[in-house]
Amino acid sequence: MELNPTAYVILGWLNLGPRSGYEIKAQVEDSTRFFWAASYGQIYPELKRLETAGLIGGTSSPQGGRKRTIFEITPDGREELRRWLQAPPETFELRDEGLLKLFFSGAVEPQDAARTLRAMRDQHLAKVRQLRGIEPKAASKGDGYPLIVLRFGVAYHEWVAEACRQMEQDLLDEDRDQRRSA
Amino acid sequence: MELNPTAYVILGWLNLGPRSGYEIKAQVEDSTRFFWAASYGQIYPELKRLETAGLIGGTSSPQGGRKRTIFEITPDGREELRRWLQAPPETFELRDEGLLKLFFSGAVEPQDAARTLRAMRDQHLAKVRQLRGIEPKAASKGDGYPLIVLRFGVAYHEWVAEACRQMEQDLLDEDRDQRRSA
DNA sequence: GCATGCATGTAAGGAGTTACATGATTCA
DNA sequence: TGAATCATGTAACTCCTTACATGCATGC
Numbered sequence: 421m422e423l424n425p426t427a428y429v430i431l432g433w434l435n436l437g438p439r440s441g442y443e444i445k446a447q448v449e450d451s452t453r454f455f456w457a458a459s460y461g462q463i464y465p466e467l468k469r470l471e472t473a474g475l476i477g478g479t480s481s482p483q484g485g486r487k488r489t490i491f492e493i494t495p496d497g498r499e500e501l502r503r504w505l506q507a508p509p510e511t512f513e514l515r516d517e518g519l520l521k522l523f524f525s526g527a528v529e530p531q532d533a534a535r536t537l538r539a540m541r542d543q544h545l546a547k548v549r550q551l552r553g554i555e556p557k558a559a560s561k562g563d564g565y566p567l568i569v570l571r572f573g574v575a576y577h578e579w580v581a582e583a584c585r586q587m588e589q590d591l592l593d594e595d596r597d598q599r600r601s602a
Numbered sequence: 603m604e605l606n607p608t609a610y611v612i613l614g615w616l617n618l619g620p621r622s623g624y625e626i627k628a629q630v631e632d633s634t635r636f637f638w639a640a641s642y643g644q645i646y647p648e649l650k651r652l653e654t655a656g657l658i659g660g661t662s663s664p665q666g667g668r669k670r671t672i673f674e675i676t677p678d679g680r681e682e683l684r685r686w687l688q689a690p691p692e693t694f695e696l697r698d699e700g701l702l703k704l705f706f707s708g709a710v711e712p713q714d715a716a717r718t719l720r721a722m723r724d725q726h727l728a729k730v731r732q733l734r735g736i737e738p739k740a741a742s743k744g745d746g747y748p749l750i751v752l753r754f755g756v757a758y759h760e761w762v763a764e765a766c767r768q769m770e771q772d773l774l775d776e777d778r779d780q781r782r783s784a
Numbered sequence: 785g786c787a788t789g790c791a792t793g794t795a796a797g798g799a800g801t802t803a804c805a806t807g808a809t810t811c812a
Numbered sequence: 813t814g815a816a817t818c819a820t821g822t823a824a825c826t827c828c829t830t831a832c833a834t835g836c837a838t839g840c
Contacts, residue, residue, distance in 0.1 A: 424799075425699070432706035442819050455701040459801055464821055486808045488819060498709070505710045508721040509700035517607070518691035519637040523751045524614035527680070528687045533747065539690040565715065568773075569705045572765060579761055583754060591750075606827075624791050641829055646793055668836045670791060 423500070425511070426462040427470055431493060431501040434476055438492040441467050450554055451566060454547065454573050467491060475500055518543070522587075530595040537588040544581035548574055605682070607693070608644040609652060613675060613683040616658055620674040623649050632736055633748060636729065636755050649673060657682055700725070704769075712777040716770050723766035729759040 429452060433444050441463050448458050470476045475497035478489045493501070518540035525533035551574045558567045611634060615626050623645050630640050652658045657679035660671045675683070700722035707715035733756045740749045 426799085428706075429702065432702070432709075435706065435709050440819070441821090446818095452702065452705055455696045455698040457695070457697075457800080460821075461802080461823090462800065482808095483818080484809065486819065501706070502710055505703050505707060505718075506714050509698075509703050509718060509725075511697055511699040512722075512725060513639070513695070513697040514637045515639075515693055515695040515697075516637040516691075517693040519751055519754070520611065520614070520634065521687050521691050523634060523748055524610075524617065524683070525687060525747045527614075527617050528684055532688050536687075536691060540694075543691075543694060565707045566705055568769060569701055572701070572769065575765065576762070580758070583757065587750060587754065608827085622791070623793090628790095639828080642793075643795090643830080644828065665790080666837065668791065 423470075423504075424466065425456075426458050426466045427475075428501065428504050429456060429458050430463065430466055430470060430491075431475065431497050431504075434491055434493040435498060435501055438479075438490045440488050440490055442488075450550075451570070454551065455569075470497070516540075530591055534588050534591055537584045537591070541581045541584035541588070544577040544584065547577040548581065551577065605652075605686075606648065607638075608640050608648045609657075610683065610686050611638060611640050612645065612648055612652060612673075613657065613679050613686075616673055616675040617680060617683055620661075620672045622670050622672055624670075632732075633752070636733065637751075652679070698722075712773055716773055719766045719770040719773070723763045723770070726759040726763035726766065730756055730763065733759065 429448065430444060433439060433447060439447070441460075445458070445460060445463055448456075452458075467476070467478070471478050471491070474494060476491045476493055478491045480487065481490045482488055518536055521536045522533060522540075525536065551570060555567075555570055555574070558570050563570075611630065612626060615621060615629060621629075623642075627640070627642060627645055630638075634640075649658070649660070653660050653673070656676060658673045658675055660673045662669065663672045664670055700718055703718045704715060704722075707718065733752060737749075737752055737756070740752050745752075
């Protein structure tokens, strides 16, 4: 990665068609954000940098008296995007406070660990519902790669939720057995 | 979270027994790091802050002429750890450059997307091997929660690796069909 | 004698979030 | 008229990584 990561998110979205910064943010929120987030504080400054670098171009197109800038990708930008897409991915980071708590749960009661697992499961099931909610639109558009990734997302969160359920049950079973033998 | 996230990693490890900053880092590297990383740049300053706050205590215990500080958790520290463990987890962040590339792969050839998936799969299988490598030691120690989390880690990366394999195959099958009908 | 590991630390900077400020438009 | 949404932006901050510096100990 030569450009910063947010730059590629922007190039990727603009390659699908011209958009404003606001629209990029909104679309990130209900799609790529489940595996790659981006905030206004990154997007707006990065749009300026990419324009200066000639990888995107902005056109003022106000809606009524409300000013707005629509950006589109340039040939150079498209080339840079393709170059990045063809290089092997590097970053894979997971930051899961629930797993961290579970790891250290020897310091608390089994019921506390079970509650952590239940909360984790609820989070993942909520994600499943959210992703399922946007699937029909993506499917009807025949959305190619975004649809593949979306379906992966659903399966992923379902799998993790089920693993949490299983761990919780094992935990409670074991705890019950230990109480019985005591 | 009132303390910073790294603080809880430190409290958690010290609750398992006294350790130096160096040992904490080493142990994070081959266990919690798969879902929660921590670097020297966070650990050493945080150890000082926690000591000032009275949540841990440091004792100088040089090995030969090599100076070293062993930290242990205090009753206040243990209480803070338990309080945190009993609160529901919040942070769950995934940052997966491979999925990001896959999402935007409409801009490149199917072979490029397949290569991305193969690289992702290789990464996850490497993780499986790494985690499997430390499992025997954890299992023989009867390591409780750390072992549960470790086994989850193995299953998790195996599942993701298999999902990548499946997506790659679907992709190549579809591409072959399209070439045939063209 | 040299590489590796133990051990502690910091400086610089990148990456990212949050909160705020501003102002127009739309719709109930 | 007021809330929600469209739209852009920045300042302050946290979090985290990387790279470097230092120096002792151990084993080849």
